[in-house]
Amino acid sequence: MSDSKKYIQSVLDLVSKKDPGQTHFKDTVTEVLKTVAPVLDQHPNYEQHKLLERMVEPERVVMFRVPWQDDKGEIQVNRGFRVQMSSAIGPYKGGLRFHPSVNLDILKFLAFEQVFKNALTGLPIGGAKGGSDFDPHGKSDNEVMHFCQSFMTELYRHIGPDVDVPAGDIGVGGREIGYLFGQYKRIRDSYDAGVLTGKRVDYWGSLARTEATGYGLLYFVKNMLDAKGIDLKGKTLVVSGAGNVAQYAIEKAQSFGAKVVTCSDSNGYVYDPDGIDLDAVKEIKQVRRGRIKEYVETHPKAEYHEGCKGVWTVKCDVALPCATQGEIDLDSAKALVANGVQAVGEGANMPSTLDAIAYFQEHKVLFAPAKAANAGGVAVSALEMAQNSERLQWTFEEVDAKLQGIMKNIYESAKKNAEKYADPDDLVSGANITAFSKVAEVMLAQGLV
Template sequence: MLDDHLRPVLDDVIARNRHEPEFHQAAREVFESIAPAIKRRPEYLDAGVVQRMCEPERQLIFRVPWTDDGGRVHVNRGFRVEFNSALGPYKGGLRFHPSVYLGIVKFLGFEQIFKNALTGLPIGGGKGGSDFDPKGRSDAEVMRFCQSFMTELARHIGEYTDVPAGDIGVGGREIGYMFGQYKRITNRYEAGVITGKGLTWGGSHARTEATGYGLIFFVREMLRAAGQDLDGRRVVVSGSGNVAQYATEKLQALGATVVAVSDSSGYVVDEAGIDLPLLQEIKEVRRGRISEYAEERGGSVRFVSEGSIWDVPCDIALPCATQNELDAVAARRLITNGTMLVAEGANMPCTPEAVDALTEAGVAFAPGKAANAGGVATSALEMQQNAERDSWSFGYTEQRLEEIMQGVHHRCVVTADDYDRPGDLVTGANISGFIRVADTMLDLGVI
């Protein structure tokens, strides 16, 4: 339930940001959690901290013209929402997907404020992207789009200002094209201006794996707190991109069996455990569809184009695809099938109704702003290496990532306990991240 003191603030946020339901959903979830912190520290509301935190410091929308291989001109929209820089330069990924519009970018940027704060690292929150769809486009077309996109974005970013990274539709190829254009425009080799770079030109070991690995490190901490472990667990992972692939890799290394993955065309069930090299060959090299996995794997592996991946029985469910993919119906199916833990690998993949159903049924639940913070944490480690003109080993970087995720889990647990909500990681994550940013904003004055 929403606190009476916060209700008018949320009403104002909704009124000022009409037709942006994803942003409304993200704001409501935070507001429902932070009421105890506001009651304990009313100055957060009196000094306008909550109100200011909901208003981006800067919102950029720009035209991105480009030509396809046939010489036809296309025009897309580019976005960058620089939401909050209290803790450090804006930090957050770029998403290239047809669904991208200002409301999606604002929801992602708002979530990023608290996620970045939870890592304990000096980074603010931001997000960006475009409604461009790289799927089915040639490398040359993607390059021309990325160069046009960066031609405008370059004037707004910098290693001490705003540091983008990748997200859905933006991988190493796209980061390379954008960084190349930035370098050409500025005539400077500022490696720290963007993260997710290749290892030979300023990237960090373990960055590619970081979000998926970090998710599993967080899940392992949840299980440890309950006196359990991953060995022998049956896991379903939605999606088949970067996060899903490396979550699967780490799960298999720790003794779990991933039996299902998906993409927008359907899902595959492989009772023997997902063949990760084959999945990566299909998705990363060929840029193919998940149905090809079933065709090539053969045997009892099946591809399902209808229904939901959450129909597959599992001990642990990890939604790693996109926002609001797991609804109340799916949550009830997981509960019926005996699922014990759900952790968000994507950003806000569970609807509020799904979260309510899971928590009421006693299913352990971890919100994305905590569970998938490993990606941005390792991006911050990449920034640190760039600033030092240094490069760390894979093992050392992974160790730092594991320590950070343990710290995120600890902050969530301790904060939840402090506010008499033991085991409630949603409340713990939201209040912990909020307090760190809010206290800094109070220190910095009304800006």
């Protein structure tokens, strides 16, 4: 075992020892560190400066209680978090997630990923993640407002336009961002528009922010396929999820001439052989806040299947997991490969398990890793921050053009480092090395902090 690999293993052992139950965090640290060994070989001073030990330790973790009153007048108590992982490149930046699965393990994993994803954009933003085990599904607007106001009453102490700029994530959309921003403004008595991103356009949000993650995913995947001479037009796509990322991935894929035949939520998935009717999905999810099974009520050819894993058994050319972490396991990867999948693009955060990724790579499936492929959302969030600082609002076309350029640069940088350090098609290693090298050099430049 080389010196760099021994160093990496010692850090992984340290992570296991310090936080033995944090499996999601350990997985993402493992995935990143094991790909950067060639860089460590060329920079032995990284070990001397304990760079990896510093990277895997958050700069700050905030955990707090969130008491709120429901519509029955009963007191509820949830737990809130903010994991501020790294401010080396800029103010902390990353979403807030409201979902029952939220815990410190998941948020550390997401924050660690966010550091490198944000570095890939080339924009001056660090990495963080936060949220709560609160579930907004089934709650009234009044209950969601009460929760958001209580959550922000604590969080406001730890954020600011030049300190930490949260955004939305699972369970946190325009409604939640509005309530959070309103409470921040109320407490601070200051119109710091740049403190949150994902705001509505009429109070200084960015045009194209809603579409950015889904559109960015397709821009990245198209760059990857174009490099291999593969045309997205006419291809059959399987998409998981039915939220913001999935909807706009479907929209952009359809604009490129592809046929998307599935989407899903936490209960199950729909398969429509004629292609997903996106207007119907938006009506169900954005307007009625309903379940995806309602789709088949108005689309007689469509099928609804309970459970989410079955979506990966549907024959397709390209698979786009846009729901949540760990949704493609080894069995799902085997099913996709057996059905002839050519490419996988990750729209969610680390939706493929490590053994699934290895299986895709072993079988020469083109693979677009999350920290590169779904960076479009945070990229446009950073563009929103820039617009807020300028007191200007750019056109949709301006923002979309910048997004396309950013996603192309991310692909080309990842491809370049894959060719230099690993297999030319190993964009996982290429993206990790690109981001890691940038963060590492900035950390060294700033001293022991």
